[in-house]
Amino acid sequence: MHVLSVSSLKGGVGKTTIALGLASAAFAAGLRTLVIDLDPQCDATTGLGAVGPFDNNVASVLKDPKHAVVSKAIVSSTWGKSAGGFVDVLPGSPKSVHYDTPHPTVRQTWMLEEALHRVEKDYDLVIIDTPPSINALTRTAWVASDRVLLVTEPGIFSVVAAERAQRALEEIRVAITRRVQLLGFVVNRYRPASKEQDFRIDELKTMFGELVLPKYLEERSHLQQTQGAARPIHTWPGEGAVEVANFFTWLLQQVRESFEQTPAEPRFDAKLEKRSILKRLRRGKKSAEKVTIEKAFEILGEEVAEEPEPIDSPLVEQEVADEVVIEEQPEVEPTAEPIADVAAEPISEPSTDTGGWSFKLEIENPGEQSPESNDN
DSSP states (O other), X not given: OEEEEEEOSSTTSOHHHXXXXXXXXXXXXXXXXXXXXXXXXXHHHHHTTOOSOXXXXXXXXXXXXXXXXXXXXXXXXXXXXETTEEEXXXXXXXXXXXXXXXXXXXXXXXXXXXXXXHTGGGOSEEEEEOOSSSSHHHHHXXXXXXXXXXXXXXXXXXXXXXXXXXXHHHHHHHHTOSSOEEEEEEEOSBOTTOHHHHHHHHHHHHHHGGGBOSOOOBOOHHHHHHHHHTOOGGGOOSHHXXXXXXXXXXXXXXXXXXXXXXXXXXXXOHHHHTTGGGOOOOTTSOOOOOOOHHHHHHHHTOOOOOOOOOOOOTTEEEETTTTEEEEOOOXXXXXXXXXXXXXXXXXXXXXXXOSSOEEEXXXXXXXXXXXXXXXX
């Protein structure tokens, strides 16, 4: 199973259109495809015909990525089946905006990867439609992906957003995972007669070189029609629709060829290999296995101290049933002189010291009543 994120840091560039077009090409190619709608606007969910209230959705999965939750959240699209392929959808939810924090924890960024680990054998391709931001949801998608396709249009604001997106993706690669790679930039909503757009495309090529894909998607009304009818572009009639479908077939081929060129993941440092029992659930990795304490110490390189052998002594009696050790006390002869009464030392209140702060524990004597109870 391979995972592709379709992203943009600027809204309105047709990111969902590209995601649905790739899903249509995968559907026509007979691939088992899953579309994950991480955008709180839920446009991809609507375009796949998955409309209606759902008890489980992408917000439920991000909250609890267990197999039972993931399997219940995934629903079938209205596209049907084609040559053994199908398209399922993990529906979006406006509630997912609660998980789109600007500073996610490491645990939050791995939630979607853990969820995809549960269904790794069920799909050939996963397409993630991300929100137009660089907050937690987009980072979660990138961490779970093998490739990221950045969507842009030939305009000044989109060019600036494309540069920010490339820098943000590189930060994810350095800080969290090097598996994810940038597939390239796809230009959407291209108008051949516009000199301004030609200038911006040349600007993109100067900045990103071969990362700018050589073919551009022109504006066509067929895309809006298929999305409104919740149908794949590859089944829509008309010569214009065929041209658009051929573009997405070519784009899917670029994606699949990129997957085949996936380099091996970097080897882990020896110290990190000792922490293998603590690794997260990841695609392509076996699930965590239960190990004994002795095995854990062996993996971590620690020595397990052997228990001392019991000492045979006539003065010690061990009760095996209750595991109580009773020792004989030597008899003490009474002294001639009386023992003087010793005043009991005051007992200080126990405290727990944690270094930077401390608190006291109050202990009640069950034999004494508090002043409040006497008043009652």
